[in-house]
Amino acid sequence: MYSRALLCLFAASLSAPVLADTVWMKNGDRLTGKIKVFDGGKLLLQTPYGGNIALDWKQIKTLESDQELLVKQDAETGEKAKSLKPAESGKVILANGEAPKTVELASIEQIMKPRPLVEDFMWKGNVDLALDYKRAEKNTDDYDIDFKTTARHGRWRHTAEGEYNRETKDDVTTTNNWSAEYALDRFLTEKWFWQGRLEYKRDMIEDLARQRTVGTGPGYQFWDNELGAFSLGTLINRTDYEYSDGGKDNFYSAAVKWDYNRYLIGKKVEFFTNGELGKPIGSVADYSLDAEMGLRYKVTDWASLNLKAEKDLIRGTRDSDLDKTRYTAGFGVAW
Incomplete structure (x- = not known):
């Protein structure tokens, strides 16, 4: 009985979806992986099937991420988004609780993982x-x-x-x-x-x-x-x-x-x-x-x-x- 329960739990874990960031391209392609950084017109997406892939920012329709990311629309200031949500073509939603914000992809200069002052190692x-x-x-x-x-x-x-x-x-x-x-x-x-x-x-x-x-x-x-x-x-x-x-x-x-x-x-x-x-x-x-x-x-x-x-x-x-x-x-x- 316990063996059957463990087997069912293992099967359920295999069938459960793996959380990943998603990028929708303008040509209809849909890519999943982990967003590493965006700079210089290239979005770096880390994937298990193709390694690090550099995507042309102008060819991206919208994107989604459950990571906390720093989104910079100019060289001096940036906004920490708890997550990114997909929006209409050419836009993305910066989700911050009760105050989501929709921005144009063309207005974003950089996206990166914020680095805290104190890290374990x-x-x-x-x-x-x-x-x-x-x-x-x-x-x-x-x-x-x-x-x-x-x-x-x-x-x-x-x-x-x-x-x-x-x-x-x-x-x-x-x-x-x-x-x-x-x-x-x-x-x-x-x-x-x-x-x-x-x-x-x-x-x-x-x-x-x-x-x-x-x-x-x-x-x-x-x-x-x-x-x-x-x-x-x-x-x-x-x-x-x-x-x-x-x-x-x-x-x-x-x-x-x-x-x-x-x-x-x-x-x-x-x-x-x-x-x-x-x-x-x-x-x-x-x-x-x-x-x-x-x-x-x-x-x-x-x-x-x-x-x-x-x-x-x-x-x-x-x-x-x-x-x-x-x-x-x-x-x-x-x-």
Whole structure:
């Protein structure tokens, strides 16, 4: 008897409809899945049968969703809708209890999942790899590996990143360096945070062999959502230089740090840039710049191709200036 009851319950669960968002197209097609984001004229619909599908917004008749979504009709303001309900062609209903609102699809600029201030746990990151082997009149081997990962729980955010570069020409090593950085942010409000960070750089070729930096200061998170993130921070740093001949320098500096990324074309392409511009307090160096900028193209949900430019510049050091520019192309994974 109990077995029969369990069997009936299992059969009923299989026959019960699975809740999903629905998009009606102007050509009569009806697609179901989960709305991820709308931006740049493309609605990204996650489906179990076709992965992420980018739909042309102009070809959508109406749509429906049981998710809470942030609907933006201009660049500055947005309205949280408890759900979306279908309406006549070219329109959608923003359902908020007793005050539903019908809007034109053409007036909507963005749709995304709102991100609350406090979340139990969020983890994301990427690893990029670039390799170049050239066998010609001069043999060249070039490696570049870097990673960045961020974990957020409640008002705390942890960021760790690192990079390794090595280049040889005819068995002579011309570049060999690595770096690692850890930053801890404590959010004081939804936007303002206080950061503490540690950074270490090691170069086996250049005269400036080691750099150690400890810094702290306030920052501001302009946005952090499905379409990307942008933050600025100001830091007071203590930096120690160690040269290849054993000489040492140390100084304090004021720095501005930025971290920006933006997804485009239905989250297929990501533009990113991050870095730090510092001005020493004293005469050890004139200024320093450590920055990168690039693009990632998503081949699958987890794999991507990437192009990146990096700049490492220090003016006014003890013996000579450090000025490195590096361009790489490779592949990576993200989560």
